[in-house]
Each structure stands twice: as C-alpha cells, then as structure tokens.
Amino acid sequence: MMLCDAILRRTVLSFPFFRVCWHAHPSILRIMSSANSPCLTGDTPTNLTTSDNCSPGFFCPNNDGDHPPQYCPPTKQCQARRLLMIKNICPEPQGLYEPHICAPGYYCPLGGRQKLQCPKGHFCPTGSERPRLCSGIHICPAGSSKQMPITGLTIVVLIDVLILLFILFPWLPTRVKRHMKLPLHVKDAIICTPLSRKRSSQRNSEILETYDGLQKFVESSKRGIGTDAARIQIEFEKLGFTLKGKQGMVNEVLKDVTGSASPGSLLAVMGASGAGKSTFVKVLTGKARATSGITSINGTPTSMTTKLIGYVPQDDIVLPELTVRENILHSALIRLPKGWTRREIEEHVDTLIHCLDLSHVENSLVGDVINPVLSGGQRKRVSIGIELAAAPMMLILDEPTSGLDATSALSIIKLLKSLSDLGVNVICIIHQPRREIFLSLDRVLLLAGGRQIYLGNTKDSVSYFRDLGYSISDECNPADAIIDIVSGDTQRYASPLLPQHEPHSIHSLADIWKGHEGGERASTQNATIQNTRQKFQTDALAAAAAQRGAPQIRQIFYCLLRAWTQQSRQKVGFILEIVVGAISGLMIGLAVYQLDGLLFQGVYLSPFELLSSSTNYTLVSELGLLNSLAIGLAAAAPGVKTFGEEKTLYWRETASGHSRSAYFIGKILSTFFRIGLSSLHFTVFYALLATPIMPFGQLYLSHLLYFYCIYGLACAVSMVVSRKDGPLLAMIVSLIIGIFGGYGPSLSTVKSWHLEWIWRMCPGVSLSQHSVSTYLLGTRPGFLKRTFTPM
Template sequence: MNEPSLSSEQEVLANSDLRLFLQSLAAARSSFSIGLDFGFRGLQVVVGGGKTILQGVTGSVEKGTFFGVMGGSGAGKSTFVNVLTGKLRATKGVVEINGLRCDSGHYKRLCGYVPQDDILLPELTVRENIMHAAKIKLPASWTQGAVCAHVDALLAYLQLAHVQHHMVGDTRHPLISGGQRKRVNIGIELASSPMALFLDEPTSGLDAQSAAAIMRLLRAISRLGITTIVIVHQPREQIFYLFDEILLLARGQAVYLGPTEGAQPYFEGKGFSFPPRINACDTLLDIITGDGSIYASPRSAPASVSTLLRDWQAVNGNDGASDRPSNSVRPKESRQLEAMVRRNHQTGNEGLASLNHTLQGRNTPWIAQLWHCFTRACIQQSRRVTSFVFELGTSALAGAIIGLSAFASNGSLFVGLFKPPFALLSTRVDYLSTPQLALLSAMTIGLVSSPPGFWVFGEEQLLYFREAASGHSRSAYISAKILSTLPRILLSSFHFAAFLDLLATPMLGFGRLYLAIVLYIWCIYGLASMVSVFIRRENGPLAAVLASLAISVFGGVAPTLKQAKEWRMAWLWNSSPGLHFTEAIFSENIMPLDYLYDLDHAADYFGFKLGRYSRDMVLLFVIGAVYRLVAGVSMMYHCKLRHGVRQRLGQYLRSLHHLLGQRR
C-alpha cells in the first residue's frame, strides 16, 4: 500500500484536520500547555550486581521539542527513557517536570509510550484499536459523541481514515501496510491526548520511504506542542536532521546534548573529520562507540571516547548548568498552536496543581474500564469463528469418544455388594467403571480445554504490559478477560456433556453432570491461565496439557485417595480439582442404588465421601478462582517478581563464589 504524504510544516496551521485534532487535545487537559518540560540532573542507574547502566546524565528537553536519543547497543538509551517515563527509578539524580521536582511515574497517564514492536490486536480494526485507548484514557466526563469526534479527528490527522475499518492483522498475515501499522501504534498513544510522547526505534522494520514518513509525522506531532522523545539507533541522515535536539550516549554517559545541526561541528572541534560521502550519523556512531580513529582529522589527534566523556561531564555534569550549544527557541508552529490552546483556558497556572487536575480527569472508573475491556474481548472472540467452532467440535468429539468407551455397559456403571442379609448372594463387584469414566472425562477435558485456556492471557501479555504501563487498570483487564471466557466454557461444556450423557447414559441427571463439567473446565481454564504467566508461549500449550493431566491423575482413582492418606499426601489430592470432580460423579451416579448396594463399602474403597456434591461443586469453583487469582497477581507483579528472583539469585551466586574463593 502506498503511504499518503504528510502536510508540510508550513501548512500545518492551515490544516483543518489538525485544527480539529488540536481542539480535542485542548479539551482533554486543564492546563493551556500542550507539552511537558523535562529536566534531569546527574541521573544514575545501578542495577543488581553493582553494574552502572546510566551515569551523570544532565540536561533538559523543552516542551514541543522533537528530541532524539542515540547511541550504540547497551549505551543506556532505553534506561534513560524509562527513567523519564517513571518506569524505572534512578539510583541517583533528579527529574523535573515543568520545572518542579516530582515523581515522573505519577504522571505516566499524561505520557504516551510507543514500543519498538507494533503491539496491536489483530482481530480489531484500525478504528477499534484506537477507540479502545480513547475510551480508557480520555476524561471520564466526555460523552460518547465527543470521544468519537476525537478519534475521527485523530484518524484524519494520521491519514488513516481510509483504512479505519480494516482489521490490522498480525505480522504473519498483515492486512494493512507496515507504515500504517506504525501509525496505528502511535495513534493508540495519541488517543489519550498525551503531553509527552516517547517512542522506541519507530522506524525499525520499515522501508526507507515509510520510515521517513513516520519521522515527518512525529516531527509534525512535536509541532503541536507535544514533547516527542525518540530512541533511534542508526537513522538515515535525512531522518537524523529532522530532530531539533539530540542526546548521544556512550557507556551510559552523555557525549553530546544539543541542537542536531551542532553535533558535527562539536565533534570536528574534538579532532574528527566527517567524510562528505558518508552519512554523518554513521560517523557519529562510530566515534561514540570507539571506532572513530578512522575519522581522525589531519590537523589534530582525535579524542578517545573516555576523553569525550570527561570533557562533556566536566562542562555539563556538575550542577546542571550547561554550556552546550543552545537552541532554546521553540519551533514557531509549536508556539502558535499553544497560543491557540491558551485562549481556551481561563488560567495560566503551569504548576503541578494544573497537571494534577488534568491527571485526575483521566481516572476512568474501574467499572467502565471493565466494560470496555469485556466488550473488546467479546469482539475478538466473535472474529475467531474458526477457533471457536473448532473448540466446540473437539469438545463434542471428546464427549462422544468417552461416551462410546462406556456405551457397551448400557448405563450399568456400578455393581456393589448387596446390603445385608443378602451380601452373600453378591456375584461380582464393579467399583471402577464410574470413577474411571470420571477420570477419562477429566483427562480428556484437560486435553481439549487447556490450550484455549492458555491463550486467554498467553497471547496478549505484551499488550497487557503496555496498557498497564500507561495507566490502565490491571484488575479490570484481567477480570474482563475472565468474564469473556464464560460463554466458551458454558458452550463447550454443553457439547461435551450432551454426547457423554447420550452415549454413556450415567444414572446422575444431565443437569448435575453438566454443572460438574462446567466447573471442571472452569478449573482447567484457570490452571492454563496460570501456566501462561510462567511458561514461554511456544512451550505453553504443551505445559498446560501436562498440568491438566497431572491434576486429573490426583482424582482419587489410581492411586486412590485412601492410599494418599496412608502416604500422608492427602493434602495434594484434596487441592486437586480432579478429586472433587471424580468424587461428585461417583457419588451422584451410585446414590440412586442405595436401596440395593452397600455404597459405604464402595466409597471407602477409594476414600470418597458420599452425598457431598454441593461441597465438591463449591470447591471446584474456589479452586478455579484461586488459579485465576494466582495468574492475575502474578501478571500484575510479574516484572517485580522476576526482578526480585533474579536479584536474589545473583546475590546467592556471588555469595557462593566468594565462599568457594575463600576455601581455595
């Protein structure tokens, strides 16, 4: 698909789409300022093990600036941006917003972050992806019509209106172009009317034309007054000089921070020459990564990277005062557009009180977030018709297979000892048919339901972390995903139970059989969701199947619950949903024969208790809920848990190494 060209900066103020979008931006905030000023002094980040990732970075980013962050791999680019966005707390140093020292993480809902990968929901259209973000992030006081008008203006400004009803697809089956996917990714963040926009290598994976178009779009966004900070690795020269200012990082320290056009003269003054036929950006990267000797000026010896770091730190890293080349005059378009917004507000307060007022307006009620996430999940499932039909078909087939395995019994799934005084007349005993039917059903349900249960959270973890980082309610998202699976659970349970009941003809009623299967599938979905948090997605479905088979084995059939008690491991069986499912099926299937057989003897053979159907159903529900609770809490604190585990493991290994060294 061809990318439409963007308006030039000279035409930006006359653009009607821009003016409509700007009016929406103004309505979404309490301050007349569109962007945020960032100041940072002496930023230092030290991770576990004492490794310094960022050290002594000092400078500022003025509102409405198109700001680039560049450096080699491991230079600290992402760490620097994470500190500004509040995702990471600096070990030392100060971050200021609009001239006031504060916790930048508190204002994350006023910032947008566009990750390097295009994290989109492939089943949704371009408009639906952006609309969801707008409903969640815009002020709760906005009407549906106002939100739609805002999204319409944004789509027009991003030049996506002509594809707004196209599904975005995924990377394997894209339904829109790569450049359009990137614009949708940017639009999701712009939908919240951010005051600052951060992007991680937005041109990666794009052809030269699309990359240039995206960067011109980002420059135009900065001209709206939105502070735009972009991580780039090795841009083309055409893209490099679009930035107003650039920060060059090496070994976690600043080598240069100032106007982009001032970078080349600065390094020429340090003894380097820039060949005319080589991209100046490539030359800069070679210099700051230690390969600058080939660019030595014939008139003087070039400075080493260590010397460059010392020189910049000596001038700019002490008290925050900077002698760096200055380009403090904001772009003309940015000032004009802010003046337009200024006229729409009565107050000129630029302090944190104004920001806090804007921030409070972004608090969409939890119940509203739950509803929006639930409707989005339902739309996703409605467009996965093939997988939904396949799940129902496999459930029906599984029920039919298990039913056929017991078809020859004609419903006679239990034969016990006659009650006294006729016990001596008993000819044979069949205690195993009913619990084996329950065991096979549990194992088959695990095989059928654990893979779709895994994908409830396993497919969207990147999306979840992106939305959570921007201020979405984690619990609302998780609760909505759980609620959206209930129709699937109910329908797949019905298909399984119908064929099982038709062919096996057990003595328990269909309603009780259906409820037991519903609650067992509820447990399997929960278990698979829990597995998805801890296991990589490529191995997840298999791990979920193995976990479901394991809990079915603890159903009390073989080994029996009675044996588990002898081993003092009854707690493991009792914590398994397989036991309560099997006990319920066994009890309800033989209870109608209480007038004829000694049922207590049969129950004692396995260690079951009769007449506890209601208790077993409650426990199945509780166990399934606990699985989901563990999955939800683990997702909510996944990064912290993983960081804590790694930190403790690192401390343990260092202590072990120290101990072994002493013994030697």
C-alpha cells in the same frame, strides 16, 4: 403353562408363588420338580431374615411370614455370571423363596409383590422401586432401562447450525458490525483529505504543511492534555544500568546519564545500534530498574504517572485480529478523560487516523508478521496511534520512524512537534534521521556505548562537535555526521584541529562532555530544574491523572467487547475448541458405553448382601479420573491461548494506566461462551454414550465448572511462563490435577500422609465426588446405598 396349571390345581395351592406362576421363568418349574429343596440346585437355602420384608428394588413374589427371603447357592452358570465385571446380575431366581433384583426395564413397588414394566417416558434401571421420569427431550419407550436424553443434543445441533450460518454467510456479522461503525455525521465532520487519496507525487512535505487534519488533531488533543497547570518535567541524574554476566562479568549498558526533558520540547535520543537508547527510556519510565541514579518528575523522586504518559515500544504491540480503527479507538475509549462523549472520542480517533495516513486501511485487520495484512510501516503507525489517541502529557517513543518511508517519518515528527508545542513532553528515540527531521528536533541526547556524549539544543550540537575539532560541512546531514563521529567512523570529519589528528574514543568523548562542557551545562540545567520545581506542581498532575480513564465498569465493558470481537475473528480456533470438546466427550462415553448404563454396582443393602454379584468399586472414581483427564486435554490449550498470546499487549496497556482487573474480568467474561459451548459438546456426547443416571443439567454444570477451572489454571500458567512453554506446562498441570482427583492415590491413602488438603485443592476431587455421589448414593437408595467408600 398347562403343567403349571396342573400343579396349581393338584398340589401346593397354598403357595403364594403360584399367583405369579404364569409370569415366572420356566426354570421355576424345575424347582417344583426338586421335591425336597426350594433351590434350583437342590441345595439347602440360607434364611436372609426372619420376617418377609423385601428390600426396596427387589422382587419377592413368594415370601410371606412362613417363608422369609432365602439365599440359594447359585447354579454354575449363575455363579459364573455373578463373577463378571459387567452385566453380572443373574436374572433367574435361584430358589422359590429367593428375592431377586428388579430387572432393568421393570420396577417393583415397595413390598416386592409386583414386577411392572417401565411405562413410556420413564426409565427403570436395575433395582428400581418406581419408574423415573425421563428428563427434557428424550427417547424413552416403554420398558426402557436407561434414558437417552437428547435435550443437549438438540441444543447443540441448533447452536452448531447457527455458528455454521455465521461462518458460511459472512454478511450476517457484517450487518452487526455496521451497527458498531462510525455514524455518518462523524465522518462528515472530518474536513481534511486523506493523504492516500492524493497522488503519490503530491505526497511531500508541502502537503503536510497545509494538512489541516494535523491542526484538527492538535486542537482535539489540546482538550485532553489541558493547557494550564499540569505539566510533566522529568529529570534524571547519573542514571546507570548494569548487567551482571557470567563469571561476575559486569556490562555497563548505561552509565552516568544526567539531564532533563521538559514539557513543550521534543527531545531526541540518538546513537548507533546498541548505544543504550532503549535501555535509557526503559530505565527512565521504570520498565527497567536503574542500578544507579535518580529519576524525578516535577522535582519529586517518584514513579511515572502512568495514566499521563504514553510509551510506544520498539516492537509493534497491537492486536492483529482487530482493525486499525478498533485498536486505536479502544485505547481512546479507555484512556481519554472521563468527560469526553463517545462522539467526541470517535471524532478524535478519526482525525488521528487521517493524520497518521491510515484512513484508507482503517477497517483492515492489523495482522502480524506471520499473517501480514498491513505493511510494517502502517503497523508502526497504528502502534503510535494507540498512544497518541490517549492525548498523553508525556510521550516516549522507541524508534517511531524506523521502517517508515521518508515522507511518513517526517509527518510523524511534525505530529510529535505539534504535540510538544501544546506542552507535551516528547522523548523520541531516532536511529538516523534525515536532515529535515533532525533540524525539527528541539534537543538531542547523544549516547554511545551507554555513555552520554551530548545533551543540548539540536542547533548547538553541530558547533559542539566542530569545537572538538571535527569538520562538518553545511551540505551534509548533521545527524549522519554526529552518529558517525560517536560510532568511531571519523575519517571523513577529521580536521587539522583534531588533537594529534586522532579521533576521540567513546570514553574520551564522554569524559569531555562530563568534565568540560557537560559540567557547566549540567549546573545550568540544575538551576533551571530548581526554578521549574516551583512551577510544575505535582498536585495539578495528580488531579489531571484522576480525570483520566473511563470508569471501571466501562473499561470492563470495552475489554469484553474487544475480546468478543477478537474471538469472533478466530473462527478456526473457536471451531476446533468445540470439536475437541465433542471428541473428548465422545471418547470417554465410548469407554463406558459397554456398561450399558450400569456405571457402578455395589453390594446389596442388608440383609440381602449375600445375593450380591461381583462389584467394581473402582469404576466410578476411575470414570471421574477419565473425565478429568479428557477435560484437562480439551480445556488447557485454549486456556493458555486466551491470555498467553497477548501478554505483551497486557503489559503495554497496564503500563499506560489500563485497569488490570477490567482487562481480566473482560477476558474471563468473554470466554464463558466458549467454555459453555465446549463443555456442552463434551457433556452431550458423553451423556449419549455413557447414559449416566445424573440429570443432564447437573452433569453439564459439573463439567462446565471443571472446564472453567482448567481454563483459569491454564490462564494462570500462561501468565508466569513464556508463550512457547505455556501449552506444555498447562497440559501437565491439568494432568496432575486430574490424577489428584482422588483416584490414585485415593483420598483415604493421602489422608494417612496428612496431605489430604493438597488433594482437596484440586477441582478433580469435586468432579469425582460429584459423579460418585450422584451415580451411586443419591439416586438409587434401595439398591446400592451400602458399604461403598471409593475415596
């Protein structure tokens, strides 16, 4: 300082440089001693401009009209630093008249005569012309070169504490649940005593006979089904289903099945395993396309009126995360006629639950085969309940009694019989019914090897086989005897009347039915069908269908509520999703942490470009790529899970008239919270470590949108591939989308291939471009807005 003072007084007082001498770097003093050159190295400087203009973001204390900004060849140390990829700004001026970039933590107001420390609550990255306000809650002491926004972190901590509270203190959600539960007066309205509360020895068919809950449910269903005009009569003629195997092998799974199923009757489809029973109902309901034959409803060849038909599949397709009641109630809320009030629907559902003997487990989760909560039989009854709750006009059930104990099986059949008495057309596949069940069936369709062996009244079936020469005693279970006969196990039933004492083959039994009795019966049936065609009006059916189902907006609401309930019970998956988001953000943040907030450095604006340090053109677009990949990994798997896990349920519901769009909108809305939280955790940790210049809100929004895109993409992938392949495929698709973000190959390259449109379709391009434009072009106008074109 003393030397500086002496020089000031003795020699070059005219130099404006001396106004800042006391603040300048000590090396300036060495410049003073190099008598002939204003450069530190003693080399000849190059004039950058003829005026004394200082570019924004630069510090030019010594320049004036006589001494325009100059470039000085740098010293070895400075040159070495300028060639580094990070922290490569040489803070020492290399010459008396050389402008230098405003250092981090300082700002240099326009004109470049002052270099001021960044005030508290602001941050000043390298090349700042004015201090920037730190956003939200922050840590920005005086002299900050970057902002440390902790708004996001504060929000995240608060949310995480709340989530932990909900998990650690389960009574919180229980209280909420209590609000959703049935009001007390509705429970009181059910008069019948649940079967479970009765002693098991009493649980026999006599109790079922007097079980007034059944009557109550039937009464309730009557309102939904209606009693008059609309009925469903289904006719099928020569129905066939053929599969083509390897080397042109043809497998006739179903052949020439003809007949009808009428409203008010309970038709049982019987046969041994592999007889074609499930295939028959699938073809009948249009779930499998018949390769031959015609199906018609009320005399008109048409597809099924899905809203009026209930189909209970062989496998129990229920939501394991919901309770028994929630599963059944959802179906009722969506599918019952519009006029029903919430209270009426709840009463109807409760009566049904009692009739299905599920009241003691109504608030238990259904579970699945891997995590069982209910028994297989109880789950089956839930599956049946889902259809019965909708009061269908036609009900098709694939083995509803399999897996149930004898009493429960009988109670189910009695329920079905009561519904058929109301005018419901019930078709039910039964594997091997016990005697009481068999005798309570109205009609039987017997299949063997895909061929029709018999279709007619149950009571006539035994005499039909007796007429063929089989001996069926009155003591034995006729159902067992008939199944044995059509399966070829005829030894016990052979009688002297049997032609040549040889049992019939399936083909001969089918031919006998077709040619002899069958032909006659078929023509009788056809006559009946002709009569009923006048009777059952399709218009009435259409009107009944139009009344069915909650309005679209309510369906969306119910689907949303259901999805929320589901998610709230998948705690581990939910927490994992958030943790994965946080870890991904943390990792990417760590990858750029060493850059100390200097995410990209370009070439200085003209005319100061000569002063530029080495540039890393690839860094920002590479960061876009890294972000895309990390988000792809964090969001793809949960996206697949959202839909892929319940594809079968979706098919079941939409096949029975649920609105597809309501399901999807409900699902999508329900995932917003998850996506929002996961991307918030990603952004918070990323922002803390990478300290980007972009405002936190903007950064969050760009990440949120990309998360959302990947979620949607994974969801779409899970729809078209099988459940086990979904995660892998979604992962690879999100990787491709990430790479197609414009980094490698770059947009300028693909433009020359005329394939830019493919890249533009990928959301990664938008994410990268947003990063680039905000990091570089939008926020640092004086410093870096120059020749850089990363993509």
